[in-house]
Amino acid sequence: MNDPVAEVVSLLKPSLSISKLVTGGGRWLVERTELGSPFYCAIVEGSCLMTISGRQSVVLTAGDFVLVPKIFSFTMSSLEPLPRGALARRLETSPGVFRLGEPEAPTDIKAMVGHCAFGTDDKALLVSLLPEVIHVRGEERLMRLVNMINEETRADRTAREMVLHRLLEVLLIEALRSSASATAPPGLLRGMADPLLAPTLRRIHADPGRNMTVETLARDAAMSRSTFFDRFRREVGVAPMEYATGWRMALAKELLREDVAMAEVAQRVGYGSTSAFSVAFSRHVGMPPGAYSRANAAA
Template sequence: MSDPLTQVVGLLRPSAAFSKLVVAGGAWAVRRSEAGRPFYCAVLDGSCRLSIAGQEPTTLESGDFVLVPAACDFATSSLEPPPVGVEAERAETSPGVFRLGSQDDPPDVRMLVGHCAFGSDDANLLVSLLPQLVHVRGEGRLTTLVELMNEESRGDRPGRDAVLGRLLEVLLIEALRSTMGSAPPPGLLRGLADDRIAVALRQMHARPTRAWTVVELAREAALSRSTFFERFRREVGVAPMRYLLDWRMALAKDLLRRERAGMGQVAEQVGYSSASTFSVAFARHVGMPPILYARGQRTG
């Protein structure tokens, strides 16, 4: 059966925006207010602090990896940050290498930092299925992947963008599945960590064309209808049929963007019996008919 996590990351269409090595010492802080750009960081040596609006500050140590799928208001700083409003000294000491804090202070942290972008216009929906913060300790493969991305981004070899895109997909999947042994918030990862709910999720992703009902999905999960419905909503955060509708529409958008298929073909591939039924559902969900959506994607 299809792997939901792989499919979601693939539909996000991640691309690497930039990656850099940061060396910092003394009292320093870098504050960002971004429009939801994904942020990741791998601490190579030392320690620092990550503060995200609405959450308790997190201490990052050597070997830690952090992913914030939609970072809007956050800061990285020394363990004892300077007062708010005080800007840290910043200098690019060599291409892609930045020094923060006073040059007279010995470095107390080295980290690889990067931002990426999601090309999907369904990114908000897909990101809502993921944790707000992924913090992984002691997974050397994540640091290795970030190092490979940093090295690739510094070069200008043929296929650079394709390699970065693939490395980023692997990085995201590796980071996200590393959290499944913990207690993630309601969403896809928490649903996949539940053996019964995971069966239903995999079935929906593997066979989105089937006319699924809650009763049939409950049977696949070996649960009663009421138990399945409540358990799915508790673990995934939405009702089963809502999840299925959102997933079908995400697939439909991807098909309309990538392929010059007729409405009947797209409708069939996402589980609708006719082009007209699909068109009505798509317009209600997206706010415009699929033919207009497709035209905008091809001319945008």
């Protein structure tokens, strides 16, 4: 069966924007308020403070990895930070290597930092299925992957962009694997950690074209309709058919961008006719599938 987590990462079309090595000493604070790109950070040595908007501050130490798939404002600082609004001293000591704080002070933090972009125009739906913040401690595989990305960014090797794309996909999957549990916030990872819901999610992804109702999904999961509906909404964060429709439309967009005939798209995502598909697509996306296909061909 298809793997929902792998499919979500693949459809996000991640690409690396920035990868850099950062060291810091003394008092420093970096504030991101422009709500930029998704962000990750791996602490190699030392410790620092990270404060994401609306959340309690977290001390990050060596071996910690943080991924923020959603776009939040946040600050990173020395354990004794500068006042908010104060500008950190920031010096690029060599290409892709930055020093924060006081140049003469002993180095008390070394971190690998990256910003990425998601190339799909359906990222709002797909990112909503993931945790808002992933914080993993002591996962050596994640640290090695971040280091490989950092090394590949600095080198001018054959097929560099392809390698970076694949490494970033693996990094995202590894981070999601490391945080998948019943204690995750409602979303795809928590749903996949539920032994009664995981088969349903796999079936939705494996065969989006089959006839699906809450009743048939509940019957496949060996639950009553109401129990299944409540459990799915609690664990995944949306109602079953809302999830199924969102996934079908994400796939439909991808197929239309690949110039697949509309009749085939309709059949592959579970609609009995192109007119029924067109109505559903227009309602969900805000434009007919033909117009969407033409707009993406022009782009």
